[in-house]
Amino acid sequence: MKLLVDVGNSRLKWARLGATGPLAPGGVFAHAQVALGDALAREWRDLADIEAVHVASVVEPAREDELAAIVRERFGLGAQFARSPAAALGVRNAYAQPARLGVDRFLAMVAAQAAAPRLQVLASVGTALTIDALAADGEHLGGLIVPSPLLMRRAVIAATARVELRAEGRYRDWPASTDDGVYSGALQAAAGAIERFRAALAKRCGAPAALLLGGGGSDELAPLLPAAQRVHDLVLQGLAHWARSAPA
CATH class of the missing domain: 3.30.420.40 (ATPase, nucleotide binding domain)
Known part of the structure; x- marks a missing residue:
């Protein structure tokens, strides 16, 4: 075991x-x-x-x-x-210095590629929001690192003198309170980054890209991304492929 x-x-x-x-x-x-x-x-x-x-x-x-x-x-x-290599398990790292790519991102791509080789975007909502593009042949085309919605909310509160939240906000299309405005703005910013990245990938490759959404903070973002396929434990799944391939 x-x-x-x-x-x-x-x-x-x-x-x-x-x-x-x-x-x-x-x-x-x-x-x-x-x-x-x-x-x-x-x-x-x-x-x-x-x-x-x-x-x-x-x-x-x-x-x-x-x-x-x-x-x-x-x-x-x-x-x-595990450390991110230049290539392994069907995925080729886009970074010129491969080890600088977070190994969590590399292993998530390994799991996604093993499950369904296709043009796809992987969005993981943790402390940061990472967004990666993966071609059907396993080539990593690059990715974004963005503050998660939670970090965005904390940054607004910390960096502004007159923004004081009275309660946890709720998502509104047209927020009419500071609480809801900060909460909704952070979610729209994150969803917008994902959608813009996915649209740019589709334009670059001339084909639509599947969208995978995971991470501990993905629940609040999922309603804004109805096309997303929810995924769980991609890093552990990728690590399982890594462990099986390791020398005994």
């Missing part, structure tokens, strides 16, 4: 991968403000027979070192951190 770990900026997700079959569900928790060792001791208390630990991480090296030490103490194994 292999243990797969996806460490995002805000959340840590994990799952188990057997020799055959799909991912076995694991757990998810917000890791940024918690004692990682205590949290993982609870999360992993029933795990046994782990033969390898594969990690997709976008956090700082010190946090990775902390996780590696926990894995070593708990399982007696070295954590294997």
Whole structure:
């Protein structure tokens, strides 16, 4: 049994991968403000027979070192951190310096390409909103990094003297309060970035592009993107392909 770990900026997700079959569900928790060792001791208390630990991480090296030490103490194994390559598993990285592409984005494209090779846009709403274009042959055509709607709302509040939210806003086509205006504006900005990127890709390639929408913040954005296919755990799914391809 292999243990797969996806460490995002805000959340840590994990799952188990057997020799055959799909991912076995694991757990998810917000890791940024918690004692990682205590949290993982609870999360992993029933795990046994782990033969390898594969990690997709976008956090700082010190946090990775902390996780590696926990894995070593708990399982007696070295954590294997995936890094974005120039090409692997049917996907070719657009970055001139391949490792600069977040490994979460690379692995999500691996999962999407494995599931359905086609012209597609992958939008993931986490701490940031990432938007990537993937051709049917697996070529990564580039992507955007945009503040998520939550970050946009926080930025407006932090950077303006007279914007003070009284309550969580609601989405309105024509907002008539500051609360609703900030909330609706952030969602429209994010949805607009995705739609504009998708339209530009269709124009470039002369064909419509499928739209995949995932990430922990995707629920509030989904109603504005009715054409989107909702996807879950693409990073872990891509990491599963990575782990299966790793040397024994």
